[in-house]
Amino acid sequence: MKIKSDFILRSAAGGFTAVSVGGEDSFNGVVMLNKTGAFLWECFQSDITRDEAVKKLTDKYDIDEKTAYDDVTKFIDKLSAAKIFE
Amino acid sequence: MIYKIAGIPTEMKPLYPLLKYRCDKYLSDDSEALINAVCTEDEIASLNSKHPEESYETCEYTLCAGKFYRALLDYDGIAVHSSAVVVGERAYLFSADSGVGKSTHTSLWLKNISGAYILNDDRPAVICRDGKYYACGTPFSGKSDLSVNKTVLLGGICFISRGRENSISEAPRFKAFPELMRQTQRCRDKLYTEKLIAYADRLLSENRIYEMKCRADDEAALLSYNFMRD
Numbered sequence: 627m628k629i630k631s632d633f634i635l636r637s638a639a640g641g642f643t644a645v646s647v648g649g650e651d652s653f654n655g656v657v658m659l660n661k662t663g664a665f666l667w668e669c670f671q672s673d674i675t676r677d678e679a680v681k682k683l684t685d686k687y688d689i690d691e692k693t694a695y696d697d698v699t700k701f702i703d704k705l706s707a708a709k710i711f712e
Numbered sequence: 713m714i715y716k717i718a719g720i721p722t723e724m725k726p727l728y729p730l731l732k733y734r735c736d737k738y739l740s741d742d743s744e745a746l747i748n749a750v751c752t753e754d755e756i757a758s759l760n761s762k763h764p765e766e767s768y769e770t771c772e773y774t775l776c777a778g779k780f781y782r783a784l785l786d787y788d789g790i791a792v793h794s795s796a797v798v799v800g801e802r803a804y805l806f807s808a809d810s811g812v813g814k815s816t817h818t819s820l821w822l823k824n825i826s827g828a829y830i831l832n833d834d835r836p837a838v839i840c841r842d843g844k845y846y847a848c849g850t851p852f853s854g855k856s857d858l859s860v861n862k863t864v865l866l867g868g869i870c871f872i873s874r875g876r877e878n879s880i881s882e883a884p885r886f887k888a889f890p891e892l893m894r895q896t897q898r899c900r901d902k903l904y905t906e907k908l909i910a911y912a913d914r915l916l917s918e919n920r921i922y923e924m925k926c927r928a929d930d931e932a933a934l935l936s937y938n939f940m941r942d
Contacts, residue, residue: 634902634905634906634909636906636909636910638889638909638910638912638913639885639886639888639889639913639916640885640886641886643889643890643893643909645893645905645909647900647901647902647905648900656889656890656893656894657890658886658889658890
């Protein structure tokens with residue numbers, strides 16, 4: 627899985643926001659992320675699998691695999707719903 | 713022709729009556745424009761071919777509004793898709809997707825609050841000058857021609873949705889940010905978008921921002937008025 631290239635990630639509103647700069651001019655394409663979400667966003671700039679993302683998350687933060695798996699799954703669901711993966 | 717919109721000399725050359733009439737009260741005697749919002753017959757025809765259901769004059773109006781608001785960001789301002797109502801020298805903006813009831817809500821302010829008037833019923837400009845934020849009437853006021861050529865201190869922005877009960881609270885910035893991004897002028901340009909994100913973030917930090925669920929009744933208008941006023 628890989629995030630489309632036409633988004634930019636910036637800090638905003640006390641967290642992070644990913645905003646589309648591609649496609650048709652539109653009011654859509656804004657996603658809010660927390661610190662973990664922003665980290666995963668960077669991970670999915672490359673084409674990686676769910677398990678690889680879980681591994682990156684447990685390497686980065688002091689969390690167990692189950693929590694990391696849930697975080698990654700939530701992240702993937704959120705971005706899939708917004709059609710942000712290639 | 714040069715018009716002064718949100719205090720900024722802006723050039724437009726209206727070809728059709730809709731834009732011309734809406735702009736009349738913004739005519740200026742400035743000799744030089746800072747914003748170029750001129751659109752050509754070719755651009756109008758091209759938009760019309762994509763949206764044949766829209767007339768040429770509507771296409772011209774839409775194009776010029778887009779050019780103006782895109783350029784406005786360079787002058788510390790943005791469009792906020794909202795109905796802006798003024799009471800006591802403060803402008804209160806009610807923002808939502810089309811059809812939710814922005815204009816209905818502000819029309820209830822007019823009915824219930826003496827001295828209230830509409831500054832712009834669809835897309836007021838919000839500008840920042842010397843650290844203070846203002847809402848401005850612009851010729852781009854949607855279907856109605858409810859616009860007044862005035863600049864008024866911003867009292868607050870309220871994102872509204874329909875509800876069974878009326879309720880209002882301050883909106884957390886994290887929640888308000890995507891709402892504001894949804895209700896302003898976006899474009900595909902990366903630099904523009906980066907600047908817009910920074911502007912929206914600052915606007916939300918430095919102003920009073922609310923969220924409201926409301927019915928279309930007098931109680932809703934009185935609730936938001938009493939909550940949002942100083």
